[in-house]
Amino acid sequence: MTTNETHGKGDDAWLAECAAPGRHSFGLASALQTLETLFTIARWGTLAWTAQAVMDRAAAHERWALVAFAVTSALAVGAGWTAGTLATRGARAVATGLRQRLTAALLPTAGRIGETGPAEAAWAMVDLADDVADFHARTAPLSRSAPLSMIAVLAVTATVHWPAAIVLALTTALLPLNMRLAGLFAQHGADRQLAATRHLNAVVLDSFRGLRTLRELGAVGRRGRTLTTAAERLNKATMSVLRRAFLSGMIMDLVITFSIAVNATYIGLSLLGYVQVPHAPHLDLFTGLLVLLVCPMYFAPMRARASAFHQRERAVMAAGAIRAVVEDTPAAAIRTAGPQLTEPVxxxxxxxxxxxxxxxxxxxxxxxxxxxxxxxxxxxxxxxxxxxxxxxxxxxxxxxxxxxxxxxxxxxxxxxxxxxxxxxxxxxxxxxxxxxxxxxxxxxxxxxxxxxxxxxxxxxxxxxxxxxxxxxxxxxxxxxxxxxxxxxxxxxxxxxxxxxxxxxxxxxxxxxxxxxxxxxxxxxxxxxxxxxxxxxxxxxxxxxxxxxxxxxxxxxxxxxxxxxx
The missing domain is CATH 3.40.50.300 (P-loop containing nucleotide triphosphate hydrolases)
Known part of the structure; x- marks a missing residue:
């Protein structure tokens, strides 16, 4: 993608394009995250089977259930570890791609008009590239695996006991609104944090670069106070972002806890014989335990996506700052040096x-x-x-x-x-x-x-x-x-x-x-x-x-x- 082609595109679209170098790794990570969900469902199923076998005093079933539990546990852990490794590999590819583009833009390049300050250049190269890469490593696999994982959990729950699946589905309707509000709520704080970080970087670099002059002028103390003020501003902006993230996360946790509590209460009362839903399938220890174990899995992808809303705002700001640097370099750059000229020039x-x-x-x-x-x-x-x-x-x-x-x-x-x-x-x-x-x-x-x-x-x-x-x-x-x-x-x-x-x-x-x-x-x-x-x-x-x-x-x-x- 040339810089001319990126003109006119929003930071969101440009952020999405940055994921291209790691797309293959992210795709494989997504598939393995889905497999991890399936293996985890199977693991909890074997655990519920083990509990039912112990209750029924079926020794043969106990042994087979324990073997199945060990196998599915190993498969789930292996799939999760491999997914994480692939996501990390994709993040490295994204960060490397961004740093290559930044290098081409920051080094002397034909047609470059603007000049990027050393503090902003170092910040973009070291920190912002990693912010974008980490965001994609977290969200790119989730964007594909989350819906499939939730559907799988909901399908299993509906198969074994459909009233519990209805509770999950009804609760789901409350979460997207909270996630959207969380993202909007965090945007202003992320803007302030980005501006404060940029200011602090510039102050630190200028202070070290001009330390000798500051010392000769007797201005080290005043510069120290300026540095302290900039650090305090960044600290306040960061704490504001954390407070907003904590508040939106608390709201989501309340919704999720309420859903799981309703299902747990219903299953407990059903097993005791106090509640019976008409036309609902029979609820035994295996069914009830399986539903209780997989219910938290249903909300795990949504919890991760909600957390990514806050990270996304930081990544959008980082992408905007990087984009401002690389788009100043024209698509048609002067060729690099070929063989050294040996004739008079x-x-x-x-x-x-x-x-x-x-x-x-x-x-x-x-x-x-x-x-x-x-x-x-x-x-x-x-x-x-x-x-x-x-x-x-x-x-x-x-x-x-x-x-x-x-x-x-x-x-x-x-x-x-x-x-x-x-x-x-x-x-x-x-x-x-x-x-x-x-x-x-x-x-x-x-x-x-x-x-x-x-x-x-x-x-x-x-x-x-x-x-x-x-x-x-x-x-x-x-x-x-x-x-x-x-x-x-x-x-x-x-x-x-x-x-x-x-x-x-x-x-x-x-x-x-x-x-x-x-x-x-x-x-x-x-x-x-x-x-x-x-x-x-x-x-x-x-x-x-x-x-x-x-x-x-x-x-x-x-x-x-x-x-x-």
Whole structure:
């Protein structure tokens, strides 16, 4: 199902479609739940038979009844366990499918306009996907097995003693109304809980991310109070949902208890000879005990469905939040990178226009031809569209109009995700060794290739002074190396990819003059023979380019030669 096809559909319909990956497992689980009901009816029948045999002092019947009870008990337990296993497998398939769709939407994807915050993205990926999956694991098998199970119990009850079946049928009419009211009653509370959870996630993430700044400003205490308030709001919303669930569950339990009590009273008085319904079949110990044992089974599926009403509201909210993320990704995404291009790569921008969703004017107009093997600097004021231009060239976004093409001597290619090297002003370094951070560019790289990347990025001297060389473990965020050294690790990582097109987004931002000069020298060495496009405010970096493009009022101007080298 493409995202375009989901537009216009309600969250309920979208929630139902999410069950598709686990449908086969849920179908098998439903069949086994029905078998579990049948085996359980047989088990209670054999137990009633055993009681009747004991009453009649029929030893032979007692032995056979006990054997039958053991066999049917094993079959019922086995069917129930297998049904649960299949439902869990289906839930995993649903959660995996949702996470794959979220991954495709959250990672840089062609044409994606909106940006999802880290807190909401993590929440959707970790929690909301499981909320939807757990809901389907619980309700999808029940949707098929519940009616069949109830019919089976009602049929057995009617066969052995039809007055008891009439009591069950009359009570059933009261339950759907209670279930519907329970669902409506819980919806408002689920909305509040969802909003409170989203707010708390954002507050926690922002607090940890800005902890250093908060500490420097002396605002840790105020932020702590904000966090406490958000947690209390979520606690109140959760307790409200629980109170509503408890109240609706209590009403259902009253109805069920009343029905079972009526049947138990009737059977007890009938066995004592105080009540006799005209034309009703004879009631003995076997019949009465069997009816009393299977009556609770009749209401078990409805109790489970009622409980699922509350879970359903949470799942609908979760599906809506996930849907808001994945529907922002167009159906026709740019192709992923094929074989690494080994020929010189040029870039062609033909009548390119880009406009963010909801904007009333284009962000960028671009027409340019970037020759293979050249350095091109893109300058302009902050927010002018330099990073947007790079993202269009990389294939991270699709233009609203026009074409972006990578040109080689043999062919023209649409931008391919992962087909170019990207170095930005924020270098992502993992809590791992220097070697592992460099090898992110190509995990299968040999030691010799890693050493070449180190030399090309001008990292040799840095590696030598580290306590364990390439095996030195960097702290989270790159603790242990300077900002300039971190940039050169990113350059080594990009070099290792072997891409012929490099896109650099403010690669020397926040560096002093000496560090900037070292990074520029490392880039010159690492990108020899490659096409390089640089978004920058730095004159020394622009001066190192072969040509300069300027973005003014959203328009990319023709290249002008750079005289200062």
């Amino acid at each position: 040029g870039v062609s921008l033909t009548a390119v226009r880009f406009r963010y969703g909801g904007a009333d004017r284009d962000t960028l107009h671009a027409d340019a031809e970037l020759a293979p093997g050249t350095w091109t600097a893109v300058t302009g004021a902050s927010g002018s569209g330099k990073s947007t231009l790079l993202s269009l060239i990389a294939g991270l976004r699709r233009p609203s109009a026009g074409q972006v093409r990578w040109q080689t001597p043999s062919a023209r290619h649409a931008p391919a995700l992962g087909g170019c090297a990207w170095v930005g002003q924020q270098t992502v370094l993992l809590d791992a060794t220097v070697r592992d951070n460099i090898r992110l560019g190509r995990p299968a790289a040999t030691e010799r290739e890693i050493r070449r990347a180190v030399d090309a990025a001008g990292l040799s001297a840095v590696i030598e002074r580290l306590p364990e060389g390439l095996n030195t473990r960097l702290g989270e965020g790159g603790w242990g190396v300077s900002t300039g050294e971190a940039r050169r690790i990113a350059i080594a990582r990009a070099f290792l990819r072997g891409a012929r097109l490099w896109l650099l987004d403010e690669p020397t931002a926040h560096l002093d003059a000496d560090s900037e000069r070292e990074v520029v020298e490392a880039l010159r060495t690492a990108t020899d023979g490659c096409t390089v496009v640089i978004a920058t405010h730095s004159f020394p970096l622009a001066a190192a380019a072969d040509s300069v493009l300027t973005i003014d009022d959203g328009v990319l101007h023709d290249a002008t030669p750079v005289t200062a080298r």
